[in-house]
Amino acid sequence: MGKSGSGKTSMRSIIFANYIARDTRRLGATIDVEHSHVRFLGNLVLNLWDCGGQEAFMENYFASQRDNIFRNVEVLIYVFDVESREMEKDMHYYQSCLEAILQNSPEARIFCLVHKMDLVAEERREEIFKEREEDLKGLSKPLECTCFRTSIWDETLYKYYIKCKKHFHQVRNSVFAAFIDGFTSNTYVMVEMSDPKIPSEATLINIRNARKHFEKLEKVSSSAPSQYQ
Numbered sequence: 001m002g003k004s005g006s007g008k009t010s011m012r013s014i015i016f017a018n019y020i021a022r023d024t025r026r027l028g029a030t031i032d033v034e035h036s037h038v039r040f041l042g043n044l045v046l047n048l049w050d051c052g053g054q055e056a057f058m059e060n061y062f063a064s065q066r067d068n069i070f071r072n073v074e075v076l077i078y079v080f081d082v083e084s085r086e087m088e089k090d091m092h093y094y095q096s097c098l099e100a101i102l103q104n105s106p107e108a109r110i111f112c113l114v115h116k117m118d119l120v121a122e123e124r125r126e127e128i129f130k131e132r133e134e135d136l137k138g139l140s141k142p143l144e145c146t147c148f149r150t151s152i153w154d155e156t157l158y159k160y161y162i163k164c165k166k167h168f169h170q171v172r173n174s175v176f177a178a179f180i181d182g183f184t185s186n187t188y189v190m191v192e193m194s195d196p197k198i199p200s201e202a203t204l205i206n207i208r209n210a211r212k213h214f215e216k217l218e219k220v221s222s223s224a225p226s227q228y229q
Helices: 008-017 021-026 055-062 066-070 087-104 122-140 156-168 200-223
Strands: 033-040 044-051 075-081 109-115 145-149 170-172 177-182 188-193
Touching: 008 021, 008 033, 008 044, 008 156, 055 066, 055 087, 066 087, 075 087, 087 109, 087 122, 109 122, 122 145, 145 156, 177 200, 188 200
Parallel strands: 075 109, 109 145
Antiparallel strands: 033 044, 170 177, 177 188
């Protein structure tokens, strides 16, 4: 969620639809709510709701659509335009989202993106981000939020996505359990178990121990002379 023009749809299109940054210029404004479905691990589906940020839509989300929008939410990602001239209104809408989440989905994870950081002078980016992060963490209480600074024009968008994925590394139901985790510097590992009762900690310890071994192998492989030299 976030106000119109903050960059929500551009980010979604880059991460999930293989757009490149310059192609997002042709994207139009999101009307009401756009639903996307990303399939993974066979029959599991990630449901993405891209909510239009025009004022009329935002007011409607908190009034007539409140239960529909905010019920059974696993993750709320709120996008702030770092150069917004209506920050007070942005914060008001964010706080309204938090109130609706507390009422309908109190276990949801909260992520705040301070977006379009490429528009800020490089020497001031860290300072401005820290100020916004402090404000957002204070406003979010009693909920906890994780903040990232992002831009579609550099690697920060992908860093945010990778870090977010680490929060969702576990899938468990009555039939099986699966874990997805960063493994080496350029690989991920997925472990599936037919017994969903196996404790998460045991699997994560095995992944951590195996990671050390494969990191050594990766270092040896990268330092070996190429046969094509």
